[in-house]
Amino acid sequence: TQLLEQSPQFLSIQEGENLTVYCNSSSVFSSLQWYRQEPGEGPVLLVTVVTGGEVKKLKRLTFQFGDARKDSSLHITAAQPGDTGLYLCAEPPGAGSYQLTFGKGTKLSVIP
Amino acid sequence: DTEVTQTPKHLVMGMTNKKSLKCEQHMGHRAMYWYKQKAKKPPELMFVYSYEKLSINESVPSRFSPECPNSSLLNLHLHALQPEDSALYLCASSQQGTDTQYFGPGTRLTVL
Numbered sequence: 001t002q003l004l005e006q007s008p009q010f011l012s013i014q015e016g017e018n019l020t021v022y023c024n025s026s027s028v029f030s031s032l033q034w035y036r037q038e039p040g041e042g043p044v045l046l047v048t049v050v051t052g053g054e055v056k057k058l059k060r061l062t063f064q065f066g067d068a069r070k071d072s073s074l075h076i077t078a079a080q081p082g083d084t085g086l087y088l089c090a091e092p093p094g095a096g097s098y099q100l101t102f103g104k105g106t107k108l109s110v111i112p
Numbered sequence: 113d114t115e116v117t118q119t120p121k122h123l124v125m126g127m128t129n130k131k132s133l134k135c136e137q138h139m140g141h142r143a144m145y146w147y148k149q150k151a152k153k154p155p156e157l158m159f160v161y162s163y164e165k166l167s168i169n170e171s172v173p174s175r176f177s178p179e180c181p182n183s184s185l186l187n188l189h190l191h192a193l194q195p196e197d198s199a200l201y202l203c204a205s206s207q208q209g210t211d212t213q214y215f216g217p218g219t220r221l222t223v224l
Contacts, residue, residue, distance in 0.1 A: 042202050042215030098209040102154035
């Protein structure tokens with residue numbers, strides 16, 4: 001099981017600002033998922049990235065997968081209070097495994 | 113329908129009580145999971161059921177007892193819990209072990 005490092009741990013910004021959060025590992029990811037978890041709710045899958053260098057967009061969210069598949073970033077443009085939550089990166093289980101390995105998460109607060 | 117439901121939403125129990133958490137999915141998924149999540153931490157895997165059989169027990173104390181009555185239902189029986197067991201308990205399901213996991217909203221458990 002590889003270690004996923006997320007940064008920053010906490011981020012508090014004003015509405016309308018842009019931000020980027022990061023997920024890194026010393027090992028190569030087979031694929032990587034980003035989840036958002038709102039307070040009192042379960043994590044919700046935002047995206048899965050598979051190919052090195054891949055960029056995926058989901059409205060104001062842009063996800064990048066590093067060329068070497070060892071890192072990923074999530075960029076939010078013009079953050080809104082509804083973006084508040086815990087952002088988790090996770091490596092899906094490999095063949096024969098059930099273990100979804102989460103990073104420690106980035107707690108984002110967007111202040112109106 | 114990608115919904116996983118959990119009941120109850122909130123539960124307060126004493127250390128001598130016996131209670132059960134329930135999880136249900138109707139997506140035909142054959143793998144179901146229990147996770148424990150403490151505040152500001154990522155979810156930690158507790159148990160995995162695959163095809164209604166217990167596949168993984170992550171060294172969870174015996175005061176937590178999982179049960180999978182059928183392919184759609186997953187229970188977690190609680191007995192003689194400790195205050196440090198207070199947490200958000202999340203259920204998830206996936207088509208197979210390596211597929212995307214869908215999470216329920218969780219049960220917020222408080223042990224007095």
